[in-house]
Amino acid sequence: MYSDVLTMCWSIKEVNKNLSDREPLMDYTVRYLKNACSRLGEMLIQIDAQSPGEEIGVRDRDGRERRFSLKEIAKMLLDAKKVVEFNLIDNIESWARSKA
Secondary structure, eight states, X not given: OHHHHHHHHHHHHHHHHTGGGGGGGHHHHHHHHXXXXXXXXXXXXXXXXXXXXXXXXXXXXXXXXXXXXHHHHHHHTTOHHHHHHTTXXXXXXXXXXXXX
């Protein structure tokens, strides 16, 4: 499952990186990113069911480290502002890499 999380994080980062190159497809790309973040959240909930109490440490914009449960992170993935504010994709990727 961790390798699936890593793949999804990579995909989200690649699509986001190339977002400016795809203006004609922007609506599709944004929809893809929303769906991918939603699917990533579902993966985290599945992992939480197998390993309850798991947390991911993230740094906010002020540099403070905070820890959130996988369920909290899954909910945050539905809010684009939270994804950016907590750099969620990179933090999830680092966490999954440490578990894989």
